[in-house]
Amino acid sequence: MTELDHTHDGSARSWVRSAGPMSDFPLQNLPLSVFKPAGAEGAFRGGIAIGDRILDLAALSDGSLLKGLAAQAARAASQPSLNALLGMGRPAWRALRHGVFALLRDDAPAGARLACETCLVPRAGAQHALPVVIGDYTDFYTSVDHALNIGRLYRPDDPLSANFRWMPIAYHGRVSSIGLSGERIRRPRGQWLAPGATTPVYGPSQRLDYELELGIYIGTGNTLGEPIGVADADGHAFGLCLLNDWSARDIQRWESTPLGPFQAKNFATTLSPWIVTMEALAPYRLPWCRAANEPQPLAHLDAEPVRQRGAFDVQLEVLLETAADRARGGAPQRLSATSFRHQYWSIAQMIAHHTAGGCNLRAGDLLGSGTVSGPGAAEAGALIELARGGVAPLALENGETRSFLADGDAVILKGWCHKPGYARIGFGECRGEILASDAPARSSPAS
Amino acid sequence: MTELDHTHDGSARSWVRSAGPMSDFPLQNLPLSVFKPAGAEGAFRGGIAIGDRILDLAALSDGSLLKGLAAQAARAASQPSLNALLGMGRPAWRALRHGVFALLRDDAPAGARLACETCLVPRAGAQHALPVVIGDYTDFYTSVDHALNIGRLYRPDDPLSANFRWMPIAYHGRVSSIGLSGERIRRPRGQWLAPGATTPVYGPSQRLDYELELGIYIGTGNTLGEPIGVADADGHAFGLCLLNDWSARDIQRWESTPLGPFQAKNFATTLSPWIVTMEALAPYRLPWCRAANEPQPLAHLDAEPVRQRGAFDVQLEVLLETAADRARGGAPQRLSATSFRHQYWSIAQMIAHHTAGGCNLRAGDLLGSGTVSGPGAAEAGALIELARGGVAPLALENGETRSFLADGDAVILKGWCHKPGYARIGFGECRGEILASDAPARSSPAS
Numbered sequence: 001m002t003e004l005d006h007t008h009d010g011s012a013r014s015w016v017r018s019a020g021p022m023s024d025f026p027l028q029n030l031p032l033s034v035f036k037p038a039g040a041e042g043a044f045r046g047g048i049a050i051g052d053r054i055l056d057l058a059a060l061s062d063g064s065l066l067k068g069l070a071a072q073a074a075r076a077a078s079q080p081s082l083n084a085l086l087g088m089g090r091p092a093w094r095a096l097r098h099g100v101f102a103l104l105r106d107d108a109p110a111g112a113r114l115a116c117e118t119c120l121v122p123r124a125g126a127q128h129a130l131p132v133v134i135g136d137y138t139d140f141y142t143s144v145d146h147a148l149n150i151g152r153l154y155r156p157d158d159p160l161s162a163n164f165r166w167m168p169i170a171y172h173g174r175v176s177s178i179g180l181s182g183e184r185i186r187r188p189r190g191q192w193l194a195p196g197a198t199t200p201v202y203g204p205s206q207r208l209d210y211e212l213e214l215g216i217y218i219g220t221g222n223t224l225g226e227p228i229g230v231a232d233a234d235g236h237a238f239g240l241c242l243l244n245d246w247s248a249r250d251i252q253r254w255e256s257t258p259l260g261p262f263q264a265k266n267f268a269t270t271l272s273p274w275i276v277t278m279e280a281l282a283p284y285r286l287p288w289c290r291a292a293n294e295p296q297p298l299a300h301l302d303a304e305p306v307r308q309r310g311a312f313d314v315q316l317e318v319l320l321e322t323a324a325d326r327a328r329g330g331a332p333q334r335l336s337a338t339s340f341r342h343q344y345w346s347i348a349q350m351i352a353h354h355t356a357g358g359c360n361l362r363a364g365d366l367l368g369s370g371t372v373s374g375p376g377a378a379e380a381g382a383l384i385e386l387a388r389g390g391v392a393p394l395a396l397e398n399g400e401t402r403s404f405l406a407d408g409d410a411v412i413l414k415g416w417c418h419k420p421g422y423a424r425i426g427f428g429e430c431r432g433e434i435l436a437s438d439a440p441a442r443s444s445p446a447s
Numbered sequence: 448m449t450e451l452d453h454t455h456d457g458s459a460r461s462w463v464r465s466a467g468p469m470s471d472f473p474l475q476n477l478p479l480s481v482f483k484p485a486g487a488e489g490a491f492r493g494g495i496a497i498g499d500r501i502l503d504l505a506a507l508s509d510g511s512l513l514k515g516l517a518a519q520a521a522r523a524a525s526q527p528s529l530n531a532l533l534g535m536g537r538p539a540w541r542a543l544r545h546g547v548f549a550l551l552r553d554d555a556p557a558g559a560r561l562a563c564e565t566c567l568v569p570r571a572g573a574q575h576a577l578p579v580v581i582g583d584y585t586d587f588y589t590s591v592d593h594a595l596n597i598g599r600l601y602r603p604d605d606p607l608s609a610n611f612r613w614m615p616i617a618y619h620g621r622v623s624s625i626g627l628s629g630e631r632i633r634r635p636r637g638q639w640l641a642p643g644a645t646t647p648v649y650g651p652s653q654r655l656d657y658e659l660e661l662g663i664y665i666g667t668g669n670t671l672g673e674p675i676g677v678a679d680a681d682g683h684a685f686g687l688c689l690l691n692d693w694s695a696r697d698i699q700r701w702e703s704t705p706l707g708p709f710q711a712k713n714f715a716t717t718l719s720p721w722i723v724t725m726e727a728l729a730p731y732r733l734p735w736c737r738a739a740n741e742p743q744p745l746a747h748l749d750a751e752p753v754r755q756r757g758a759f760d761v762q763l764e765v766l767l768e769t770a771a772d773r774a775r776g777g778a779p780q781r782l783s784a785t786s787f788r789h790q791y792w793s794i795a796q797m798i799a800h801h802t803a804g805g806c807n808l809r810a811g812d813l814l815g816s817g818t819v820s821g822p823g824a825a826e827a828g829a830l831i832e833l834a835r836g837g838v839a840p841l842a843l844e845n846g847e848t849r850s851f852l853a854d855g856d857a858v859i860l861k862g863w864c865h866k867p868g869y870a871r872i873g874f875g876e877c878r879g880e881i882l883a884s885d886a887p888a889r890s891s892p893a894s
Contacts, residue, residue, distance in 0.1 A: 161704045171706040172619035176807045186672045188804035225633045257608045259618040260707020263804040298649050357635035357710040360623045
């Protein structure tokens with residue numbers, strides 16, 4: 001696993017002034033994405049966020065500021081997708097982080113700093129694309145609080161399925177409809193059975209919801225038929241992003257027996273553009289523990305390194321901006337806040353379970369954590385939980401109420417890590433806006 | 448939809464003598480794959496099967512035997528994957544079929560025939576790769592006989608879920624573990640709850656099964672948010688192959704609540720290498736009908752063209768070759784046989800349903816039909832149906848019995864179409880062999 005080193009020193013500062021303690025992207029973060037400068041033609045290329053700037057890795061690797069493995073990693077990251085970098089493995093990821101950290105630190109040699117400045121472009125207005133070509137997308141279901149909140153609505157007598165405490169439950173999701181923060185999504189049409197009805201109807205979903213999740217990008221994969229051991233499984237992860245698993249609850253309820261959700265989910269999934277690396281997240285790891293009165297994991301899902309530092313204290317919040325808020329320039333309202341540390345299953349266990357039967361993961365595969373809900377009522381990661389399935393509509397500060405999403409609603413996910421002695425590092429935001437089902441065609445992802 | 452034309456004339460013959468009426472690949476079939484000649488280095492390229500030969504489309508497009516759109520299609524098909532050809536659409540597919548048909552027909556000009564002969568390589572020993580880069584794989588569940596056979600085992604009081612008759616149920620599958628006919632697959636390990644047990648175990652599946660399916664390759668896709676109308680939905684399909692959806696029933700039973708199958712399926716899916724085009728299948732279409740005493744489809748899943756010719760009479764059979772059969776050179780035994788025409792939902796309805804919520808399909812996406820089981824007891828497409836969940840083990844002609852697959856078992860799927868006045872066209876075979884869970888690493892797909 002990643003050990004702490006000088007790149008985690010909370011007192012380190014960058015000569016990029018905007019990369020201060022209040023920025024999502026200080027020197028200690030260095031998240032990756034692919035981008036084009038505002039208004040630029042040509043190909044997308046890899047970049048690293050620093051304050052309000054993006055370090056253009058294509059421009060950087062044209063020069064000789066990086067050496068050896070760091071230079072090779074920057075070259076791999078100069079392409080329109082980062083799959084090649086992800087496939088290089090942790091030594092290359094670390095070399096790139098350390099090399100860029102040295103160039104951007106306030107004690108960098110003047111010459112290097114001058115050369116590096118020519119590789120910086122403004123983050124404002126930059127266009128982003130999906131940072132990798134995603135081969136497969138798997139969505140997990142690993143928050144016990146979310147599972148219980150949902151289970152109590154639909155199966156009050158038996159809210160938690162018997163398998164939940166024994167494996168990180170997952171299903172395969174849709175890759176083609178994965179989009180980026182800023183996208184606008186038509187309300188999906190679908191089929192459902194109204195309460196008391198005997199014949200289903202087809203029309204715009206009446207119970208459209210979001211789900212607060214983290215996305216996990218796989219770096220190095222495994223050979224088909226060769227499981228990944230749990231002890232170092234999260235060493236196969238490259239980094240994390242914010243993920244909104246939009247869900248149409250009426251469609252989901254009707255279609256999910258016996259094979260699980262399909263159209264309720266496959267119309268859209270929205271990601272934040274920046275990948276916060278596992279290296280950057282190292283200081284914010286916590287012990288993963290399973291209460292003594294709970295079933296302990298089977299051997300293939302249990303290992304000392306996981307128990308020591310398998311959890312991640314990523315702070316998360318969900319904001320809602322309604323059409324009325326936008327019209328009067330009002331601020332978005334916070335719907336909930338929690339931490340990823342409450343998750344019942346860890347990233348290492350998700351990866352070990354995914355491959356335990358021989359399934360192969362590939363560089364650039366995406367895992368969804370499943371809805372992140374904490375133990376408190378205000379920590380629920382989906383509207384259906386907050387509004388208890390619609391029986392307790394949420395009263396918004398602007399006077400509106402919500403049981404499910406309305407046309408014009410924009411959902412904004414945010415995330416960050418902070419701990420005394422270390423920097424605060426942010427994920428940026430994951431924003432998606434719901435359009436009417438008959439609105440003009442869904443826009444392509446914006447910046 | 449594709450109309451019948453002279454390329455469907457059952458009396459047409461090829462100058463390739465092996466492409467006779469008994470071959471899977473007569474002049475009227477012309478299925479596509481990607482391949483390398485036996486022992487050859489270099490890149491995979493597209494090819495068309497004719498008798499015991501493969502027409503090398505890369506070699507063909509180096510010459511000037513094809514003109515216009517047919518030549519452009521052959522060039523697109525010269526790449527290591529056929530995605531570009533699939534994205535060109537039906538006019539290009541038809542042009543390629545008509546151009547190649549004219550070159551291979553016994554009345555082709557001598558000069559063209561001589562030039563064409565230099566583009567033929569033996570099918571025997573040729574290496575194949577997946578014919579397209581598959582972006583997403585969706586597996587359907589559209590045989591009512593299969594659904595009832597399974598339902599009666601697990602939910603005898605309510606065998607068919609209420610939604611089955613209203614929509615073609617589907618779930619997303621795993622792309623990374625899709626392999627080709629000839630592959631050898633380790634028995635998957637996984638987690639399940641033994642009957643009467645309160646604690647699950649992790650180990651090699653004890654209830655490993657196959658599923659007889661057809662694979663449907665999407666040619667032209669749709670824009671995100673823009674559904675495909677059902678009337679011409681199967682015009683978006685490029686062609687069909689045989690598909691074995693290997694399934695570990697013990698793992699599936701334990702993991703599938705509430706989000707559906709995951710590890711029970713994602714360790715392997717096996718495809719036949721040749722894509723039989725929708726053009727070649729045109730003569731074997733039948734009316735799709737829904738009995739008057741059954742619910743009629745909702746408007747977005749119903750259209751006159753579907754009722755007129757939405758079904759496909761593809762004959763299918765499953766063969767089993769045990770290790771003992773191989774040891775004594777015995778022939779595989781037929782386990783079941785049926786036709787795809789019994790499917791409760793048509794290909795057009797699968798595609799319309801998949802996109803009805805706005806989900807986008809892309810060129811090269813793969814759909815599985817779901818297990819194809821017919822109404823008769825001997826028409827079941829999975830072993831769990833034939834052996835009634837293990838209570839009625841199948842007695843094999845070689846004296847062995849099977850409730851589920853044993854290590855060393857090879858499952859062989861075959862398919863063909865035939866009708867008076869038209870040629871018999873075949874799919875080739877889809878073969879996969881089960882290795883012990885602790886056998887050396889799974890081999891890569893063979894020819």
